Amino acid sequence: MKTIWNHRSGLIEFAEQPEPALQSADDVKIKVIYSTIGIQDLRLKRQWDFYSKEGIAGYEMAGIIVATGSSAQKAGWQVGQPVSGTVVQFCGKCPACKQQQEQNCMQLRVKSGTLCPYIVWKTDQLVHLPANVSLATGCLLEPVAVVKMAYDKLQVNDADRICIFGGDFNGLILLQLIKRYTQAVVVVVENKTENKLLAQKFGADQIIDPLTDNLATELLKRSDFIGFNKTVLTTSKYPALISVAINTTARGGLFLTTVYFDRQQSIAVNSIKFFAMNLTIMSSFLYTKKVLHQTATLLAQLDLNSLIRREFSFSAALNAYKVEQEQLYPRIGIRVNDPDQLT
Numbered sequence: 365m366k367t368i369w370n371h372r373s374g375l376i377e378f379a380e381q382p383e384p385a386l387q388s389a390d391d392v393k394i395k396v397i398y399s400t401i402g403i404q405d406l407r408l409k410r411q412w413d414f415y416s417k418e419g420i421a422g423y424e425m426a427g428i429i430v431a432t433g434s435s436a437q438k439a440g441w442q443v444g445q446p447v448s449g450t451v452v453q454f455c456g457k458c459p460a461c462k463q464q465q466e467q468n469c470m471q472l473r474v475k476s477g478t479l480c481p482y483i484v485w486k487t488d489q490l491v492h493l494p495a496n497v498s499l500a501t502g503c504l505l506e507p508v509a510v511v512k513m514a515y516d517k518l519q520v521n522d523a524d525r526i527c528i529f530g531g532d533f534n535g536l537i538l539l540q541l542i543k544r545y546t547q548a549v550v551v552v553v554e555n556k557t558e559n560k561l562l563a564q565k566f567g568a569d570q571i572i573d574p575l576t577d578n579l580a581t582e583l584l585k586r587s588d589f590i591g592f593n594k595t596v597l598t599t600s601k602y603p604a605l606i607s608v609a610i611n612t613t614a615r616g617g618l619f620l621t622t623v624y625f626d627r628q629q630s631i632a633v634n635s636i637k638f639f640a641m642n643l644t645i646m647s648s649f650l651y652t653k654k655v656l657h658q659t660a661t662l663l664a665q666l667d668l669n670s671l672i673r674r675e676f677s678f679s680a681a682l683n684a685y686k687v688e689q690e691q692l693y694p695r696i697g698i699r700v701n702d703p704d705q706l707t
């Protein structure tokens with residue numbers, strides 16, 4: 365079968381690979397109908413990155429089950445069902461997994477990617493898609509789960525004043541979650557026109573350009589010189605935003621990052637300020653299995669269609685990568701297979 369292959373060198377091209385087959389009782393074979401690529405796929409080019417690996421590209425998919433192993437079938441996975449899931453496989457045996465804190469799994473593995481006509485995944489990587497969720501929307505289960513996990517950690521309440529640094533996919537989903545479930549005030553720091561329009565649509569109270577002179581002062585002004593009690597970094601484009609975000613976090617506030625930078629980049633904060641301000645610094649990486657499954661019912665409540673700004677056929681997927689380099693769109697859709705041809 366034809367796949368999009370990611371070489372160690374960063375080169376992405378079509379490559380012929382054997383079609384995968386069921387190998388164990390808990391395997392499920394899926395015909396991939398829809399996949400998406402986003403900025404995170406560019407990390408394939410970063411050699412130091414723990415996510416970087418040689419193999420089939422793509423992290424996100426929705427598809428239809430075409431074959432199941434015997435135990436998978438007993439567990440309710442049936443041919444014809446629509447599914448999404450995660451390319452990450454948690455070990456299930458380490459102390460973190462046993463405590464249902466799979467995001468801290470000590471032996472998690474990133475399995476073969478999703479930009480190919482067929483994949484074989486384990487049942488514990490899969491999530492059933494509800495009937496009211498399209499395959500294009502369902503494809504975004506995994507990245508939305510990443511944001512839901514961060515949202516849960518933020519414990520947002522109606523009185524919160526929040527600043528989200530970055531209005532790409534993660535920032536825009538977080539904005540939607542906050543505005544849907546709380547009365548919190550949200551300022552978004554973003555400069556791309558498309559993303560600013562989306563932030564406006566999703567109810568951002570203010571949008572500020574990250575390249576504004578004296579950004580930190582500007583943000584303090586907008587928070588009555590108190591600072592925001594929650595600041596969230598969701599873009600890895602500007603490392604300088606780490607200190608801006610921490611410096612604009614109010615006394616007793618929380619700084620959370622969903623991104624990381626290169627090996628040399630530290631998160632530095634003056635120790636007296638950190639101590640005297642009662643700050644909490646937190647990261648959010650991946651999700652628990654529980655959050656991944658909860659996200660399936662959340663999908664229909666969010667505006668995800670607006671985030672897939674371009675769509676390409678599988679045969680044009682290399683062009684999609686070129687377009688993605690420009691980092692203009694939260695997500696780009698790839699139609700991998702025709703859903704009406706299920707064999």
Ligand SMILES: [Zn+2]
Pocket residue numbers: 454455456457458459460461468469470471472
């Ligand atoms: Zn584990």
